[in-house]
Amino acid sequence: MTVAVFFGCTFIAFGPAVALFVFTIARDPLRVIFLIAGAFFWLVSLLLSSLVWFITVQISNKNSATQQTGLLIFGVVLSVLLQEAFRYGYYRLLKKANEGLLALSQEDTMPISIRQLAYVSGLGFGFMSGAFSVVNILSDSLGPGTVGIHGDSQHYFISSAFMTLAIILLHMFWGVVFFESCERQRWWGLGAVVISHLVVSCVSFVNPHYQGSLIPTYIILSVMAAWAYLCAGGSLRNLKLCLTCKDKDFLLANHRPR
Amino acid sequence: SPEFLGLGCVLCSSVEQKIYVVLNETVPCVRLLNATHQIGCQSSISGDTGVLHVLETESDLDWILSSGPHPPYMVIMETAFFNRSVMMRMKNSSRVAGVAVIISKTGLADNFSPHTTCPNQNTGVCSYGSDLANCNGTVWNPLGNGLSYEDFSFPVFALKDENQTQVLRKCYEDHNQRVNGSAPQYPLCAMQLFSHMHAVTDTVTCMRRTDLQNRFSINPEVLCDPLSDFNVWTSTRPLNNSAKGHAADESVVIAATRLDGRSFFWEQAPAAEGTVSGIVTLLATIQALYPVTQEAPPPRNIFFSFFQGEAFDYIGSSKMVYDMEKNDFVIDMNNVHSMLEIGQVGLLSGRSLWMHSDPVSRQNKSVSEMMSRMQSAAAGLKLTVNHPSVSQPLPPSSFQRFLRARRIPGLVLADHNTSFTNRYYESMYDDAENLNVTYPSGLTPDEQLVYETDAAKSLAEVATLVARSLYLQAGGEENNLNNITADPKIVAQVLYGFLVQKNNSWFRSLLPPEVTKKGVNSILSPGPPQFYIGLGPRVHGPAHSVTRFVQYILANLTGTVTNLTESQCQNPSELSTENKDLFSYFWVSGPASVNSTGEPFCVRASVRLSEAVSPAFELLEYGSRNYSTWTESRWKSIRARIFLVASRELEMLTLGVGVAVLLLSLLVTYFISSKAELLFSSARETPTTTY
Numbered sequence: 001m002t003v004a005v006f007f008g009c010t011f012i013a014f015g016p017a018v019a020l021f022v023f024t025i026a027r028d029p030l031r032v033i034f035l036i037a038g039a040f041f042w043l044v045s046l047l048l049s050s051l052v053w054f055i056t057v058q059i060s061n062k063n064s065a066t067q068q069t070g071l072l073i074f075g076v077v078l079s080v081l082l083q084e085a086f087r088y089g090y091y092r093l094l095k096k097a098n099e100g101l102l103a104l105s106q107e108d109t110m111p112i113s114i115r116q117l118a119y120v121s122g123l124g125f126g127f128m129s130g131a132f133s134v135v136n137i138l139s140d141s142l143g144p145g146t147v148g149i150h151g152d153s154q155h156y157f158i159s160s161a162f163m164t165l166a167i168i169l170l171h172m173f174w175g176v177v178f179f180e181s182c183e184r185q186r187w188w189g190l191g192a193v194v195i196s197h198l199v200v201s202c203v204s205f206v207n208p209h210y211q212g213s214l215i216p217t218y219i220i221l222s223v224m225a226a227w228a229y230l231c232a233g234g235s236l237r238n239l240k241l242c243l244t245c246k247d248k249d250f251l252l253a254n255h256r257p258r
Numbered sequence: 259s260p261e262f263l264g265l266g267c268v269l270c271s272s273v274e275q276k277i278y279v280v281l282n283e284t285v286p287c288v289r290l291l292n293a294t295h296q297i298g299c300q301s302s303i304s305g306d307t308g309v310l311h312v313l314e315t316e317s318d319l320d321w322i323l324s325s326g327p328h329p330p331y332m333v334i335m336e337t338a339f340f341n342r343s344v345m346m347r348m349k350n351s352s353r354v355a356g357v358a359v360i361i362s363k364t365g366l367a368d369n370f371s372p373h374t375t376c377p378n379q380n381t382g383v384c385s386y387g388s389d390l391a392n393c394n395g396t397v398w399n400p401l402g403n404g405l406s407y408e409d410f411s412f413p414v415f416a417l418k419d420e421n422q423t424q425v426l427r428k429c430y431e432d433h434n435q436r437v438n439g440s441a442p443q444y445p446l447c448a449m450q451l452f453s454h455m456h457a458v459t460d461t462v463t464c465m466r467r468t469d470l471q472n473r474f475s476i477n478p479e480v481l482c483d484p485l486s487d488f489n490v491w492t493s494t495r496p497l498n499n500s501a502k503g504h505a506a507d508e509s510v511v512i513a514a515t516r517l518d519g520r521s522f523f524w525e526q527a528p529a530a531e532g533t534v535s536g537i538v539t540l541l542a543t544i545q546a547l548y549p550v551t552q553e554a555p556p557p558r559n560i561f562f563s564f565f566q567g568e569a570f571d572y573i574g575s576s577k578m579v580y581d582m583e584k585n586d587f588v589i590d591m592n593n594v595h596s597m598l599e600i601g602q603v604g605l606l607s608g609r610s611l612w613m614h615s616d617p618v619s620r621q622n623k624s625v626s627e628m629m630s631r632m633q634s635a636a637a638g639l640k641l642t643v644n645h646p647s648v649s650q651p652l653p654p655s656s657f658q659r660f661l662r663a664r665r666i667p668g669l670v671l672a673d674h675n676t677s678f679t680n681r682y683y684e685s686m687y688d689d690a691e692n693l694n695v696t697y698p699s700g701l702t703p704d705e706q707l708v709y710e711t712d713a714a715k716s717l718a719e720v721a722t723l724v725a726r727s728l729y730l731q732a733g734g735e736e737n738n739l740n741n742i743t744a745d746p747k748i749v750a751q752v753l754y755g756f757l758v759q760k761n762n763s764w765f766r767s768l769l770p771p772e773v774t775k776k777g778v779n780s781i782l783s784p785g786p787p788q789f790y791i792g793l794g795p796r797v798h799g800p801a802h803s804v805t806r807f808v809q810y811i812l813a814n815l816t817g818t819v820t821n822l823t824e825s826q827c828q829n830p831s832e833l834s835t836e837n838k839d840l841f842s843y844f845w846v847s848g849p850a851s852v853n854s855t856g857e858p859f860c861v862r863a864s865v866r867l868s869e870a871v872s873p874a875f876e877l878l879e880y881g882s883r884n885y886s887t888w889t890e891s892r893w894k895s896i897r898a899r900i901f902l903v904a905s906r907e908l909e910m911l912t913l914g915v916g917v918a919v920l921l922l923s924l925l926v927t928y929f930i931s932s933k934a935e936l937l938f939s940s941a942r943e944t945p946t947t948t949y
Contacts, residue, residue: 002909004909005913007916008913010916011913012915015916015919015924016919016927019924019926022924022927024927137273140277143278144901145448145901146445146901146902149277149900150276154902156273157912158912161916232938233939234938238937239937241936
């Protein structure tokens, strides 16, 4: 649809993720490394799930539409479960690595906390997942045509961009909630993450009714955002103080000299 | 990732397939160049896109050129509007991105010839004064509108496939139709045409750039290629092919015709009346003459030649004359006694033919002797031959190139007195129907192959006339004339093969087995052959189909069957009984029966090919005024596709939303990260964690 739409959709899909990267991750090389490692873990999970998908499609009956639809649903569910499994695997790896990092570092405090690792790994998952969702669509948006000649909705590009935006942020929040639940052994938290991921993926099956898929996704996004904020150590009181700009007094009041 | 597919489209996994519908059958107009000009069409390097509009009425024309609100437009032109005035208005307008012309018989005007009014006017005979040159005396093609020789800066494609045209019309009706006179709303159906040509300006520039590339570039890129192919020639007495220059004791009567045609679009040239009538007549003439010239040979040899490339300033005939003058051919100009050329002979009115001659050499009595011999040959037939007025020059013909070199007596036989009777000269509509070749319905292809139409019978008569005149001209006896008759069945078969379907059982039996077995790219693809000269086997894979067909038909008509094996047929010089200098050897398939394919065998015939590339390219005189300098540009891809386009406002809105989201997220992130200690501090923190 031309360069304007290409840039518009790129900014929509990757804007918040790039902003987060620039302001919170880019300055610390350790965070960058863990971000990229997280992206790699997501990539491996995708590789495995696509391998299984490819094999099952080859041995299935290509002409039966119901079988193909069933296979698609199976593929989506499998992919979600594998992603979460790899998130758990990354968590275990990071726990082990953290002890090693502490031994290596000069200071006696940990250079990076588990909470920060949760955020960074979630964002890494989100970057890679977003890239795979939307780059293919972005490259086709560069051409002169828009979707619609076979009767599809015209809003394909912009809906995909908004969906990708939601997915990237969701991965980040899921990462925070997941790691926090694993730290505190709260298994229902893990289950909630998995189930909400499944819901978000499966709700995309109602496309091309984009309202039907985007609205539930954004609702889940807000819920997960609030939950992740609470897990990361925030509270409603802090938020109110911050927004009404009474922070200076609060900091001074709470600050104990060390 | 599979997450974004709607349930309705499980297997179409490509976004590109949701957006574009690719048109498979594309017939473009390409760029040709000569010493001074470029003609044809050109698109920009990334294709030309325009909103579709169907040109059916005059108000559509106004809409496209001035009042439509969504320029540039891609015009779908109905057949009736493909004429000079409309195309020139499109050419001068900046609101036209390209044209797709619907090629059909409905709405076709009474005449349409995109060729010039005076074909090949600069490369014919030089000696006419101003009263006869440049068609001042007779305009040969008065219906010509010269469109083929205009230079268009937008792509022009032809829509020959009815199903494809239907797809375009449906897209137009669904999205672009005007409702009650108001403009249609976005999204609109648009088309993109790719036909970017590499060569510009003229042949001199293009060849200079190609030479530079060849000399200095590691990966040289050729920009244009000269038009070239082969002439086909044979003779009643075999000529020694390895002895070049003057042939001792040979006095030759040349019988010639042209092998090619052209039209506005690339590689489309059915050329029925313009070319096929001549080819068929000469082939039937050869078939009629051959037995008699073996039994009762006339004193002079008869040399038959089919010239390729005559539409483009006489490529084939100028090359043969050049070779003759350079002593690089089996005969030279001193061997030539006279020449008879067969022009357009398919549309006889009232069974009368016309013998055109050169006004300057008319004074020579050999020409009038030729005419009287022809008239006496016509006496026994139901045809009459007349000569046009003495002051009329020769029509465009290969004979003009021979006259340019030497004043030999000759005639050009045609069905027209002054201007052409062909109303579709060198256009896509000069097809079987123009020549009145139609078959009754209900016949199988094999029955159509042998069905003798009236056109076939008429052409057989003309061929008999030509054969008898040639026999007399070669000094043969009059009492043998009655044995010379052309077989209408052969004429019917050749007409069917050249006008309707080249993949028929007779052609298949004449050609070598590897040609008949090839797949999609073989010269035996379905439909009639196209007579455009092309770039020769150097550039294109298989040899030009028409040249091959004529060569093998001649081998069949004039050859003798030998019992050589396939390897002996390929290397006959190893055998003492065979003479490679006098004959060519062809391994052909043989007639196929119902049960099996045919038994191939070896045919020996004195049929040869001679190169038909303009002498200008041998002499490296790319700006030559004497010889043809036509070249065809090269290109990377020629394709077409349709899709929907959104309004500019929607695109800008998307960009605006994107920029807004980016800025907002930058602001919010900065805010959050600067207040991070406050936001994420909580009573649950342990002193060991850091933020």
